[in-house]
Amino acid sequence: MLSKLYNHTGKAQVIGITGPPGIGKSTLIGNVSSKMADMGHRVAILAIDASSPFTGGSLLGNRIRMQESLSGKNIYMRSLANRGARGGLSESSIGSTAILDAAGFDTIFVETVGAGQADLDVMDLADTTVLVLGPGLGDQVQAIKAGIMEIADLFVINKMDRADSYFAMKDIEDTLAMDDARPFKREVVGTTIKDPTTYQSLIALMAKHGNFMRESGRIGEKRFKMGLRWMLEDELRARVIDPLMKRIPPNSEKKNYYDLMATVGQLFSENLNKVLEKEIV
Amino acid sequence: MVDGKNRSLFKDKPIKILLAKPGIDGHDRGVFVLAKAFRDAGMEVLYAGLLPTPEEVVDTAVNEDVDVVALSLLNGAHMTVFKKVADLMKQRGIDDIALVGGGTIPDEDKPSLEAMGISGNYGPGTPLSVIIEHVTRRAEEARLKKLR
Numbered sequence: 001m002l003s004k005l006y007n008h009t010g011k012a013q014v015i016g017i018t019g020p021p022g023i024g025k026s027t028l029i030g031n032v033s034s035k036m037a038d039m040g041h042r043v044a045i046l047a048i049d050a051s052s053p054f055t056g057g058s059l060l061g062n063r064i065r066m067q068e069s070l071s072g073k074n075i076y077m078r079s080l081a082n083r084g085a086r087g088g089l090s091e092s093s094i095g096s097t098a099i100l101d102a103a104g105f106d107t108i109f110v111e112t113v114g115a116g117q118a119d120l121d122v123m124d125l126a127d128t129t130v131l132v133l134g135p136g137l138g139d140q141v142q143a144i145k146a147g148i149m150e151i152a153d154l155f156v157i158n159k160m161d162r163a164d165s166y167f168a169m170k171d172i173e174d175t176l177a178m179d180d181a182r183p184f185k186r187e188v189v190g191t192t193i194k195d196p197t198t199y200q201s202l203i204a205l206m207a208k209h210g211n212f213m214r215e216s217g218r219i220g221e222k223r224f225k226m227g228l229r230w231m232l233e234d235e236l237r238a239r240v241i242d243p244l245m246k247r248i249p250p251n252s253e254k255k256n257y258y259d260l261m262a263t264v265g266q267l268f269s270e271n272l273n274k275v276l277e278k279e280i281v
Numbered sequence: 282m283v284d285g286k287n288r289s290l291f292k293d294k295p296i297k298i299l300l301a302k303p304g305i306d307g308h309d310r311g312v313f314v315l316a317k318a319f320r321d322a323g324m325e326v327l328y329a330g331l332l333p334t335p336e337e338v339v340d341t342a343v344n345e346d347v348d349v350v351a352l353s354l355l356n357g358a359h360m361t362v363f364k365k366v367a368d369l370m371k372q373r374g375i376d377d378i379a380l381v382g383g384g385t386i387p388d389e390d391k392p393s394l395e396a397m398g399i400s401g402n403y404g405p406g407t408p409l410s411v412i413i414e415h416v417t418r419r420a421e422e423a424r425l426k427k428l429r
């Protein structure tokens with residue numbers, strides 16, 4: 001079913017919002033979405049929470065932070081638990097973005113669990129990646145920046161109502177000043193819940209990046225590739241690996257394992273070569 | 282304690298439950314105790330926030346595609362507020378989301394709540410394991426309907 005959906009997708013701008021726990025991602029998404037809905041956008045939100053690795057259970061707490069700004073706005077919001085899937089990105093979120101895209105939403109926010117690999121994973125899905133930072137992160141910020149600074153498209157310093165936020169702002173500005181020639185010039189904006197007009201500049205910046213992606217024909221590209229990769233991996237497992245494993249004779253003491261491996265391996269690669277020789281486009 | 286995760290129906294997709302105290306009832310603490318207990322039993326738990334309207338409860342339940350909505354009230358307004366939620370679900374043709382109730386509900390009201398499809402209706406002091414077992418059973422019914 002998903003493969004059919006991909007025919008209809010690639011119009012929406014998927015915006016990944018990532019950053020350390022408690023920095024204000026949900027609050028920000030709630031406020032920004034509500035403004036964008038007023039501007040005539042069709043907005044959907046996927047918010048991913050961490051599952052407990054022990055019980056599999058989770059408290060899906062993001063919704064509660066957005067609820068107020070979303071009420072009566074006709075914005076679709078769905079909470080997902082990451083269920084320990086690759087990094088923090090719930091495996092179903094790739095399918096969900098495809099469905100939402102096909103359903104005609106033009107802007108899809110994805111909030112990720114603010115932790116390590118999860119933050120990197122969102123970038124496999126998003127057309128635009130926004131890294132939210134703020135005051136008082138101290139050394140934590142260095143750890144976060146290590147992996148993600150390179151790949152983020154836009155930066156936000158949230159909680160600008162707090163005095164020390166200017167240091168955080170300055171820090172990012174200094175880093176961005178060292179950006180080499182990039183096709184898209186990266187920028188940082190300050191936001192605060194105390195002054196909702198600050199969200200307007202973020203909206204403008206996200207739109208700017210969205211246009212850049214559209215004009216360069218790259219909107220939806222990463223999602224398409226990732227969806228294809230997962231589809232192929234599943235197919236390979238179901239059609240090739242699993243059946244081959246089943247064909248290994250149960251009583252294989254008589255046989256030499258290495259001979260078996262060689263036979264199966266040869267069968268596999270011969271047929272694979274046939275597939276790979278075919279031209280795709 | 283029943284582990285929702287271990288029942289095969291919920292192996293890949295745990296029970297998703299929405300906790301709501303609709304209407305005019307400002308007590309919050311009990312909900313958080315329940316939320317944590319459900320989470321520890323392996324469920325994905327959503328909280329609808331303070332004082333959602335019945336419409337908001339149903340909208341959230343549908344958008345989030347939950348298996349169970351747990352309604353609770355301590356102020357005696359259950360017969361009107363719970364009924365409103367059940368009616369809205371019926372009007373919108375939703376039969377794959379189970380409704381359970383809780384709070385201070387007099388025994389004589391329970392049969393009519395049951396007739397609306399709102400089961401459980403446990404009072405304060407009910408062992409958490411009893412509540413979790415009941416929710417799991419209702420979630421199974423709902424999940425089977427979603428899969429049909």
Ligand SMILES: Nc1nc2c(ncn2[C@@H]2O[C@H](COP(=O)(O)OP(=O)(O)OP(=O)(O)O)[C@@H](O)[C@H]2O)c(=O)[nH]1
Nearest residue numbers: 020021022023024025026027065114158159192193
């Ligand atoms: N002072 C101040 N507080 C804010 C601001 N934005 C959000 N907060 C508060 O920060 C806390 C966390 O906000 P959330 O929106 O839940 O943060 P989050 O990044 O989504 O958190 P997780 O999803 O748990 O990682 C809440 O208490 C918010 O009210 C802001 O601009 N200024």
Ligand SMILES: [Mg+2]
Nearest residue numbers: 025026062111
């Ligand atoms: Mg959040």
